Structure formats: C-alpha cells, structure tokens
Amino acid sequence: MGRYVGTSVKRVEDPRFIQGKGRYVANIQFPDMVYVAIKRSPEAHARITRMDTSAAAAMDGVVAVFTGQDFKDGGCGSLPCGWLVPDTKVPDRPIVVTDRVCHVGDSVAVVAARTPYIAADAVEAIEVDYEPLPTVVDARGAMDEGAPLVHSEIENNVSYHWALGDQEACEKAFAEADEVVEIELVNQRLIPTAMEPRAAAAQWDAASEEMTVWTTSQNPHPIRLLLSAFTLGIPESKLRVISPDVGGGFGSKIFHYPEEVIVPWVARQVGRPARWVATRTESQMTDSQGRDHVTVAKLAMTSDGTFTGLDVETWANQGAYLSTFAPLIPTALYITLLSGNYKMPGVFGKVHGTLTNTVPVDAYRGAGRPEAAYLVERLVDLAATRLGRDPLDLRRQNAIPKEDFPYQTPVAFLYDSGDYDRLMTTAADRADYAGMRQAQAEARAEGKLRGVGVVCCIEASGPAPSAVAGSLGSAVGFWESGEVRVHPTGQVSVFTGSHAHGQGHETTLAQVVADELGVPIESVEVVHGDTGRVNFGMGTYGSRSACVGGSALVRSAEKVRAKVLQLGAHLLEAAEEDVVYDRDTGRVHVKGSPESGKDFGELAFAAYTAHNLPEGMEPGLDFVSFYDPANFTFPASSHICEVEVCPDTWEVRILRYVAVDDVGKVINPMIVEGQLQGGIVQGVGQALTEIGAYSDDGQLLSGTLLEYAVPRADLLPGIEVDRIETPSPHNPLGVKGAGEMGTIAATPAVANAVLDALAPLGVTHIELPLTPERIWRAVQAAGNGA
Amino acid sequence: MRHRVCLTVNGKAEEFDVEPRLLLCHLLRAYVGLTGTNIGCDTSQCGSCTVLMDGKAVKSCTVLAVQADGCEVTTIEGLAGADGLHPVQQSFWDNHGLQCGFCTPGMIMTAVEILDRNPGATDAEVRHGLEGNICRCTGYENIVKSIVAAGARGS
Numbered sequence A: 001m002g003r004y005v006g007t008s009v010k011r012v013e014d015p016r017f018i019q020g021k022g023r024y025v026a027n028i029q030f031p032d033m034v035y036v037a038i039k040r041s042p043e044a045h046a047r048i049t050r051m052d053t054s055a056a057a058a059m060d061g062v063v064a065v066f067t068g069q070d071f072k073d074g075g076c077g078s079l080p081c082g083w084l085v086p087d088t089k090v091p092d093r094p095i096v097v098t099d100r101v102c103h104v105g106d107s108v109a110v111v112a113a114r115t116p117y118i119a120a121d122a123v124e125a126i127e128v129d130y131e132p133l134p135t136v137v138d139a140r141g142a143m144d145e146g147a148p149l150v151h152s153e154i155e156n157n158v159s160y161h162w163a164l165g166d167q168e169a170c171e172k173a174f175a176e177a178d179e180v181v182e183i184e185l186v187n188q189r190l191i192p193t194a195m196e197p198r199a200a201a202a203q204w205d206a207a208s209e210e211m212t213v214w215t216t217s218q219n220p221h222p223i224r225l226l227l228s229a230f231t232l233g234i235p236e237s238k239l240r241v242i243s244p245d246v247g248g249g250f251g252s253k254i255f256h257y258p259e260e261v262i263v264p265w266v267a268r269q270v271g272r273p274a275r276w277v278a279t280r281t282e283s284q285m286t287d288s289q290g291r292d293h294v295t296v297a298k299l300a301m302t303s304d305g306t307f308t309g310l311d312v313e314t315w316a317n318q319g320a321y322l323s324t325f326a327p328l329i330p331t332a333l334y335i336t337l338l339s340g341n342y343k344m345p346g347v348f349g350k351v352h353g354t355l356t357n358t359v360p361v362d363a364y365r366g367a368g369r370p371e372a373a374y375l376v377e378r379l380v381d382l383a384a385t386r387l388g389r390d391p392l393d394l395r396r397q398n399a400i401p402k403e404d405f406p407y408q409t410p411v412a413f414l415y416d417s418g419d420y421d422r423l424m425t426t427a428a429d430r431a432d433y434a435g436m437r438q439a440q441a442e443a444r445a446e447g448k449l450r451g452v453g454v455v456c457c458i459e460a461s462g463p464a465p466s467a468v469a470g471s472l473g474s475a476v477g478f479w480e481s482g483e484v485r486v487h488p489t490g491q492v493s494v495f496t497g498s499h500a501h502g503q504g505h506e507t508t509l510a511q512v513v514a515d516e517l518g519v520p521i522e523s524v525e526v527v528h529g530d531t532g533r534v535n536f537g538m539g540t541y542g543s544r545s546a547c548v549g550g551s552a553l554v555r556s557a558e559k560v561r562a563k564v565l566q567l568g569a570h571l572l573e574a575a576e577e578d579v580v581y582d583r584d585t586g587r588v589h590v591k592g593s594p595e596s597g598k599d600f601g602e603l604a605f606a607a608y609t610a611h612n613l614p615e616g617m618e619p620g621l622d623f624v625s626f627y628d629p630a631n632f633t634f635p636a637s638s639h640i641c642e643v644e645v646c647p648d649t650w651e652v653r654i655l656r657y658v659a660v661d662d663v664g665k666v667i668n669p670m671i672v673e674g675q676l677q678g679g680i681v682q683g684v685g686q687a688l689t690e691i692g693a694y695s696d697d698g699q700l701l702s703g704t705l706l707e708y709a710v711p712r713a714d715l716l717p718g719i720e721v722d723r724i725e726t727p728s729p730h731n732p733l734g735v736k737g738a739g740e741m742g743t744i745a746a747t748p749a750v751a752n753a754v755l756d757a758l759a760p761l762g763v764t765h766i767e768l769p770l771t772p773e774r775i776w777r778a779v780q781a782a783g784n785g786a
Numbered sequence B: 001m002r003h004r005v006c007l008t009v010n011g012k013a014e015e016f017d018v019e020p021r022l023l024l025c026h027l028l029r030a031y032v033g034l035t036g037t038n039i040g041c042d043t044s045q046c047g048s049c050t051v052l053m054d055g056k057a058v059k060s061c062t063v064l065a066v067q068a069d070g071c072e073v074t075t076i077e078g079l080a081g082a083d084g085l086h087p088v089q090q091s092f093w094d095n096h097g098l099q100c101g102f103c104t105p106g107m108i109m110t111a112v113e114i115l116d117r118n119p120g121a122t123d124a125e126v127r128h129g130l131e132g133n134i135c136r137c138t139g140y141e142n143i144v145k146s147i148v149a150a151g152a153r154g155s
C-alpha cells in the first residue's frame, strides 16, 4: 500500500490562495489592455428596431464599439450544441445578436475602452429601441397550443422528445398494482453562482498569428476545439487556451460562452490585449442555469410495499438557446437514474425539452441526477405514508441487495457496486434514527412541528464510455489524458486533462502518482488547465476527475514503472523476472537483496543519458495515456435530516444533518469530506432558499445576490459525515465520484424532513424552496387557516 | 474631476489621483496592483472583497477610494508577517477551510476581525459573524472550524 493514498494530505495549492496569490482570470492585466463591456438586453423577447452607437463611440477613452453584424462579418460562427439527441431542433445562437433578443441578458453590442469604468459608461450610452414580442417562460406552458414561439422555425417550442425504459413492464406494473402514489412537482430553476464571476482575457500576437485566451473554464481543451472549429476560426495549433485558477464552477463553467469568442476577437481587431470580467448581475443573467423541470409521475407497488413500476413524464426547460450540453442533462443523466437504489422492473420515463425566453439551462452540480433523486425520494415517502410504513424500512425493503451487483436497471445503467442496506443502517446508527423518531413523537405531543427526513440516493459519475456517449448524442468523447513526465533528476511533472476549480487535484493526483512510483509527494507537481502544456483533456465535470483522470495517470505511471524496471534489471545485470520495483521507495533491486539496487533518480538519469540502455529501448522517461473508462461509477448515499418548523414564523430550523456516503475508495478523506459538505449545503439551498425566478414576461427576478438566496454560514448547525466503501470494480483506483453526491441527496433529505414535520397539519406537498411564505400558504390551503 | 488619495496599504504609503466614484476594491486591484482582494458581487452581499480599514473589516466594494484617504488598509497580502503565515491563514490551511479559494481572502480578513473582538468565538458565534460572507464551495463547515481553531490556539 502506498504512503499517501487514503490519507488527508494537506493541500499543496492552499498557500497561494490564503496569501491572496490566486491566479484568477480577472487578475490578468497588461499595460495597453482594453476592457470589454457588453450591452445586454433588458427585454426577454424583442426585435431591435434601432441601435445608435455613435455617442458611445465618440466618448473619450472608447477604443471601439461593435455590433452583432460586425461579429458576423468578422467571421464569428454561432455557438454550437455538443449533445444532440435524435431530431433535436437547434436554434441559431449568435455570439452577439443582430436583430432579435431571446432572453434578458442576451448580448446586443460590445464596447472596448481604456478602463473598465469608461467601458461601462459607453455601454450606457448605446441607444437601443426594442419592439417587445410575446414571451413564454414555463417549461410545460411552452408546448401549449398557441404559446408564443421563441424561434419561429421551431414548432411548439419543442427542441426534442426523448424516452427510455421498459414501457411494457411499466404498463403491466400499473395494471397489476395494489397501490399507486402520484405526484406532480416542479424542480425549480437554480442559478449556479460560483463565487468568481465568469471572465475572459486574450492576447493576440500579430506577427506569429498566435492567440492566447484565458477563460474561467472547467475544460480549456474542449473550449479551444470549439473556438477553433466553430466560433473563432483560429487553428488549434495557433490557439492557446488557459484556465488558470478558477473560482468554482459547479457546471456553469463547462460551456462555451459568447464572451470567450468576443474577447479574443476584439483583441485581434484592435491589436491590443483585451479583458472582460462579468459583474455578478451579468453572471446571474448569462451563466447557464440549472434544473427547471415540471414532472408528473406515479409509483406502483404491491400491498406489501414492493415497488413494481415508475412512470415519469417531464418537461425540461432548456431556455432560449441550447447551451453546450443542454440536451444531455434531462435525458441520459436524468431518466437513466429513475430506478434510484431500488429494484423496480417497470421504469419508464419520457422528457420534452422545451425552449423559453429564459437564460439557457445546462448542467448544474448533479445535473439531472438531483432531479431524479428528488422525484424518486418524494414518491417513496408518499408510498410510505400510504402504506403506513416507516420510510427507512420501506427503502430497505426495496433496495437492490448487495449480491445483485453489477445490477442492470431497466433504464440502461449497469450499477457497478454498492451496499445500500449497509449504507442505510450505518446512517440510521450514526443518527440514532430510532431515537430521532422517539424525540419526534415527544415533540409532537408538545405540539411542535418536528420532522425526520431520510433518503437513499444514487449518482452516476464519470460519464463513460466514449462510444456509448456517442450513441446517446455526444459530439465528444469522455476519456481523459494523463501524462507522467519524469525529469532526469527524478522530479516528476504530471499533466492532466482534468481541471481543478476547488477540488484540490494538485494534491490528490500527486498522491496517486507519488504512490504509484514510490517517490516523495514533494517531488511531484501537477499541471492542468493550459492547452499549451497539457496535450489534451476533457476537463472536469460529472465527478470524473479521480475515476477517469486519476486512472489515466495510473496507466502512465505503470508504463513508467515498467520501463524503469526493465532499465534497472539491465543496469543490475539481472533478468527482469529477478528484479522488483519497490513501490514504497521507488527503488529497483534484485529480489531478496534490497541493498543492491538502483534509486528512482539514478534510473531516471540513466534513461536520459542513454549511455547504457537495453537493446531497443528509447531514451527518455515520459508516458501519456488516454483512459476511456468501461462504465460510469455509481456512488450512493443515505442522509438523515432532522428539522423543526416554527409554527409562528414557519421558518425551518435544521437540528441535525447526518450524511453517510459511499464514493468508493478515497484518495484524500479530508478533501472528500469537504466536497460532501459543500455539496450538501448546495442541496440544502435548493430545498430551503434558492430559486431562479422569472416573471411571466421573462424578467429575471433573482438576478443579484440580494434576491438569489445562497446559503449562509448559519443555515445549518453543522454536518456529520461518514462513509462506507464499496470500491468501483472497473477502475484501477477503485474510486467513485465525490463531487455531486452531497447535492443530490440533500435536497430530498430536507424536503422529506419538512413535509414529515408538517404531516400532522395535512400538508403533503410544497414546491421548493420551502420558504416560510410557501409553508404558510400550504398550511393555510390544507385547512389550518386562521 | 480627480481627487488625490493618500493612504497606507499594508504598511506602505501610496498616493493616487482618482475619479471620485472609484471604489476602494478597484483602487487596490488596478492601481496598487494587489489582486488578492476579490470581487464576487455588485450588491455588497458576498464579502469576497473584505479588507481591514483602520483595523475594522470593511467590504472594499462599498467604500469609495476617496473615503480611504488617510486610512491604513490591510489586505490579504499584508496579513502574513516576517515570521510566516498569520495564525488564521495557517488555520485555514490546516483545516481545509478553502476549496476554490475565491472567497478565502475575504473570509480570512473577516475572521481576523471576529477573533479580534472575540478570541474565544464559538461555532455558533462564528457562523453568525460570517453573515456577510458567502462561500459557495465549502458549505462553511471547515471555514467555521478553521476560525474556531485559530481562536482556540491564540487564546
């Protein structure tokens, strides 16, 4: 066993952040830089009847003003969509609009000026006249007969329909069911709100015709590919994309955005470096948003509580345009998760992806999986109520038993490993579930509104394999590259196509490689986020970096070891089968005599001097691997939440939150715990405080942090996290994704707890977020009014 | 119309001619060249931009540069001493009090003030004290832990 994997190594990236030396895009500044600001539409849907940029252009310090036509004439292509399910209708998405805006925040014109203040003034000075057009904002209403069309060529605002599952088995389950519970719910729109607003900077070298773009991206290589092939048209060989330190992403920084095209285009046009930094308000109205489903579903079961079928129909709001991976989220990352952690033969789901006059919707932490978990876990609680059963008990009865793995669900996925019963019993023990129920009974007797929520949830992390992704609509592969370059002195540089924006890869990936090679972690540096240094990579999302990115590095390290072993045997004048590579020390020695060996550094040096190499061996010590995983990994969790609802103010107070997660083997427990805690609070945010709200005419009502209620430090009293481990059998590290599990489980855990608290008042459903006002209204509607 | 602003930043005297509307956070980032003070919002909600002005934690996006005339400003870059990291910085590192690091400078500056006023601050007091600072990554657990631990070590 290695020295580092499995231990809480302190993060090597931290010293720069705690001293204010983070290298964020907004910090990039060149002496002759121009600052870009963007005129944005205040209308959700309108025709532009007049635009006058002359006053702006005449302002002192304004370098240039550009309109949509300039970008079109200047060779900018429209933003493409990288995931197309059959018959997807894709609306054209120009970099800057020319004649019609489709959501509040759509880009209308661009200013470049000597300072950011002048640029902001100039944006104000641009005059635009709009002729408002009818708007539609609701996912399901968009399909109504006679609803206004977002794009006249796309009938009924339907971008696609998609379905998956065993419809016959599903129909049979309902025909034969003893009990059926039904629900209609909204999974509300969320705004990801990474604390660092998006930004882009660019520098053009006219002599060499080379462009460098800095962008707040989770995946700089795919961005370079899109810039090169679709939007900017500069060859990849001349285009370097760097995503340095990125201040959180949660999915919102995966996608290719107009500003990534605007800024380099402007830099080349004006012959000066350029930079754009979003204001928070701009981020809230232009970063792709999350969730926004309307769903009607029912669960079939026998009288003894055995689940037999689940039937789901969902309307998924995709916003005004299809963001880069938009159709993936409500299809292959949502319907596929509807079996949850349960054995259910008859699962069938269909989804309608609709277009509306709202900001585009795409992946946000969890992406499709939280929507599935919230739906399934609410239905299971309704089932428990119907049957008069304890919700934990009913879950344990229906959970897929551990002997059934790998388990094929009716909705395409093959779950790799798991032990859901142990997960739930561990959570129940840790929380003292029986004690909580007892305390609840006592509290209720005193007239208090106390509730306990319990969930068991599944995630699919590390999308894979590439060929399957392709068959489901992906335009890209989901492998990862990892290079291990051993320098002549034995120092190691690791190049990963994964990208860290808070996850701590510079530490965890160094732990992995240091253990694989048996070298001190201090001698391993991890390089990421720069297309000029890393050969290629797919970036970080879908909790893939450890399982896919880490595995690629294991493969490369294995190649390094094999070569070092061969070289060591040669220099020790022994047969290869008579020597061993000691992974604790990095030494190669003759079996049984560790003292007569060669150090890792010596062997690295010998590989580069190449004075005495085995027959046919090339000099150097540098290997790249492209790892294409065989399957997703399937983390799971059981969370238990205890709440009390105040009968005067209707505020929800969380008393305890206990989370037991199974994310497979763990590289760094401290970092995994941090990912779970952060994820949980985001999930609690969806349950209690957050909503990306629009008025009927498409105005974003929560466009600043004044209205969009991100959780604060006092929302929870603390979180107790624990783990069990069922290693993934199909990747060399045995790891599963840890980045999203917390978010997925937390929303239903809190929602179930609150509805359990309100059960004595006859309340069975409230749409999220569970704000005091919504709770009060539900209580009134249930006939408890005064 | 421009105004002269004289202030001390991290112990060093600085002097600039600025527009009256220039915000202190922009003065620090663009004029002084200290980019550790991050800007996360435009409505004074997030606290990423927190610095110490004459020893008090302020949101530098809510202060005009001209208001800082004659003041002593400490930013995250000025916190560590000759003998290394400030105890709060060290505690954030030891307790995994950061992930993406964007809120971190503001969190640390706020924490310095919380502990200054109340060195033995409890978990609940720290949570209350952080009401003006948003972190989207950590769920606050380890930020609170870092601050409580720094206080306990200091007192």
Ligand code: FES
Residues within 6 Å of the ligand: B038, B039, B040, B041, B042, B043, B044, B045, B046, B047, B048, B049, B050, B059, B060, B061, B062
């Ligand atoms: S940037 Fe100052 S409070 Fe957000």
Ligand code: FES
Residues within 6 Å of the ligand: A195, A247, A248, A502, B097, B098, B099, B100, B101, B102, B103, B104, B134, B135, B136, B137, B138
């Ligand atoms: S560490 Fe990312 S916002 Fe706090």
